[in-house]
Amino acid sequence: MSIEAIWLLLLGLSLLLAIMSGMPVMLAISGIPVLIGFIAASFGHFDLSFFGAFPQRVFGIMNNPLLIAVPLFVLMGILLERSKVAERMLLIMASFFGGSRSGLAYSVLIVSALIAASTGIIGATIVMLGMISLPALLKAGVSVRLSSGLICASGTLGQIIPPSIVLILLGDQISNAYIEAQQNIGNFAPDPVSVGDLFAGALIPGLLLVALYGVYVFVYGKFMATEPSAEQLEQQQSMAVAVSYAAITTTFLPPILLIVAVLGSILFGVATPTEAAAVGVAGTLLIAAANSPNANRATKVFALLGALAAFSLTLLVSLGLSRIDFSTAEIEFAAGSVIALLLSACLLAALLNSAWRLYKDAVLGSAIRHSISVSGMVFAIIIAASMLSLVFRGFDGDELVEQLLGNIPGDKWGALLAVMLVIFLLGFILEFIEILFIVIPVVGPVLLAMDFHPVWFAIMIAINLQTSFLTPPFGFALFYFRSVAPASISTVDIYKSVIPFVLIQILAMFILVAFPQLVTWLPEQVFR
Incomplete structure (x- = not known):
């Protein structure tokens, strides 16, 4: 074993001990490498x-527009979570399915997919679903295991269904790793990998997971469910309230249009991920204000006018009106430009009205503070990881990893399996x-050089x-659910409940290995 490998082993063990001892991860992955380096x-x-x-790397992070x-x-996710939109969707969907056990389960699945596509915040989604849907599921006779699992x-669908924060950060890292891998094999002009590619690539696998979950719910309800008691039948009937199509439309249409606007603008090249995120925040402000319990008629009218103005601006762009560059000395005020300015003013007024409504409801301030806290944690870890990467390369760790993965039996598939196992355990x-x-x-540059x-x-x-976040006994999703589950549901029951879904996750991964076109087809159609 070389002296560099010994120092890397010491670095890895020190990091593991520091993290397991409870030291904040940001301090561990920045401080321990500096200490070992000195x-x-x-x-x-x-x-x-x-x-x-290191300063140059930090400056590069600060200047990365994608972040x-x-x-x-x-x-966007926090505002939607606190606006109670998900609660309304769940109640409307449950009533639409007639309050039946399978209908309630499908309602949770469908609403979860929509919320995942709207927020991408896993912990908040699980806690929200546990608080809102778990009591209704149990009272209607859905088993503890099916409900919990x-x-x-x-x-956890927010990990894979775009727009996902995981995919945004992963896109940045995969892009850098792919460029490095291509340069190492002599290709100095590789095709870039964008976040839009990952969003497009994740769409079909995300829907595949939803479909597989739905199949399991159907099979469980058909062959494994017990007969409901009289009390449970009464609960189902109480939830079978007639729902008007107007209620369904007003509840589900705004979030669906928001998802289409954010994803569509990225996939069709109308906006960058950063611009699409800004569109998402604007749309979320309008939706959250309109759904506020204290919203008056004026607030709802303003929100509707703002949505119509945004839609009209999108039409103008699709008809060929270019963006107005106010940095130029001369601006030609054509008819389209004047209309665009008026629509923009209308949209701005609607956003200000919505922001004021949410501020008075104490929603906007708390959402911004929470967003600052989460974002600060994200960027602190990104900067700290840059220090770890520098020290790792200083000990020739990249060459050691390349040799290690190259010597694993099974060629590139053995190397991939080893890396996936490490990521799963981490x-x-x-x-x-x-x-x-x-x-x-x-590991990215090494594996991506393997074709x-x-x-x-x-x-x-x-x-x-x-899958890792869902797997007992240490999956984060299980801890989130445990925090809101009643004491009558044991931890062992929670562990058992997720095992079928973990197997579904593994099945989905095998399907994607056998049919990689499920991932690569849509990005090639949209961006190539």
């Missing part, structure tokens, strides 16, 4: 000049942000992380 330098085994590249989308999508699994003790920014820069499609590789990582 100790190794005192023995002449580390070049301290590597630390000189601006992270706080915007976080704010469905809520845990459905709540998911028990680390959040996805730490895993993405620690593991991908190390794996970068988008397919990224989606496999996302589903693997989702």
Whole structure:
């Protein structure tokens, strides 16, 4: 074993001990590498000049326009979660299905998919579903295992269904790793990998998971469910309230249009992910204000006018009206430009009115504070991971990883399996942000040089992380659900409830290995 490998082993063990001891991950992955680097330098085994590249890396992170989308999508998710839109959707959907047990289960699944596509915040989704839907599911006679497993699994769909914060951060890392891999094999002009590619690639696998969950719910209800008691039948009948199509439309249409606007603008090249995130925040402000319990008629009218103005602006862009550049000295006020300015003023007025409504309801302020907290944590970990990456490369860790993966039996598939297993195990003790920014820069260039499609590789990582967060005994999703589950549901019951869904996740990964076109087809059709 080389001296560099010994120092890397010491670095890894020190990081593991620091994280397991409860030290904040950001401090561990930045402080421990610096400490090990200085100790190794005192023995002449580390070049301290590597630390000189750290300010440049931090500056690069600060100037990365893609990362601006992270706080915007976080704010979008928190606003939707606190606006009670999901609660309304769940109640309307349950009534639409007649209050039946299978109908309630399908309602949770459908609403979870919509919320995942709107927010992407896993913990909040699981807690919200547990508080709202779990009592109704249990009273209607849905078994504890199906209810618990469905809520845990459905709540993790935000990992894979776009727009997902996981996919945004993963897209940034995969893009860098793919460029490095291509340069290492002599291709100095590779096709870029964008977040839009990952969004398009994740769409079909995400819907596949929803469909597989639905099949399991159907099979369970058909062959494994017990007969409901008289009390449970009474509960089902009480939920079977007639629902008008107007109620369904006003409840589901705004979130669906928001998802279409955000995803569609990215997939069809109308907007960058950052611009689409801004569109999402604007739409969320209108939806949240209109659904406020204190919203008056004027607020709802303003929200509707704002939505119509946004739609009209989109039509103008699709008809060929270019963006107005106010930095130029001369602006030609054509008819289309004047209309666009008026529509923009209308949209701005609607947004200000919605923001004021949410501010008075104490929703906007708390959502912004929470968004700042989450975003600050994300960027602190990104910066800290840059220090770890520098020290790792200073010990020639990239060459060691390349040799290690190259010597694993099974050629490239053996290397991929080993990396996926490491990521899966790390998911028990680390959040996805730490895993993405620690593991991908190390193993990504090596694996992507083995002729794996970068988008397919990224989606496999996302589903693997989702599976890890769902797997007992350390899956984060289980802890979130435990925090809101009643004491009558034991921890063992929760563990048993998610096992079928973990197997479904593994089945989905095997399907994507056998048919990688399920991931790569849509990005090639949209962006190539």
